[in-house]
Amino acid sequence: MEYTPINLQEKLTKFTELWSPKVIAEMNDYQFKLVKVQGDFVWHKHEGTDEVFMVIEGNLTIEFRDGEVKLNQGxxxxxxxxxxxxxxxxxxxxxxxxEPKGVVNTGEKRIEQTAENDVWI
Incomplete structure (x- = not known):
């Protein structure tokens, strides 16, 4: 076993693409993914799983059909x-x-914004 911590800031320097999650770790059947976002994404849902969003830097709004949540750093x-x-x-x-391994960023839809899945950095 390797006893090396994962540095989030260092990992974030390894890519520039927007809306393209990169895997940095796995725990059981779950993946921890880093992603840079800007602008609007697409309406989507994940039928088989919950999804956790944690803001490392910046501000994120997640819109729902009946409201929204605004997330700040941390x-x-x-x-x-x-x-x-x-x-x-x-x-x-x-x-x-x-989110669980295998979850696609656009949910059940396969569209232009669908990112390659299971990409490690």
Whole structure:
């Protein structure tokens, strides 16, 4: 076993793409993913799982059909399974997602914004 901590800031320097989650660790069947976001994403949902958003740097708004939640640096929010949502960030925001292995960023949809899955940095 390797006893080396994972440095989030160092990992965030390894990519520039927006809306393209990168895996940094796994725990049981869950992955910890870093992603940089800016602007609007697409409406989507994850039918089989909840999804955790943790803001590392910046501000993130997650819109729902009946409201929204605003997250600041250091805040976390859990989106329940099967709840349609649309993330938005006015300026670049760095977040960590925690979700089961195999979850695709656009949910059940395969569209232009669908990122390659299971990409490690």
């Amino acid at each position: 805040e976390i929010f859990v989106i329940p399974r099967n709840v349609e949502h649309k993330p938005y960030a006015e300026s670049e925001c760095k977040i960590m997602l925690v």
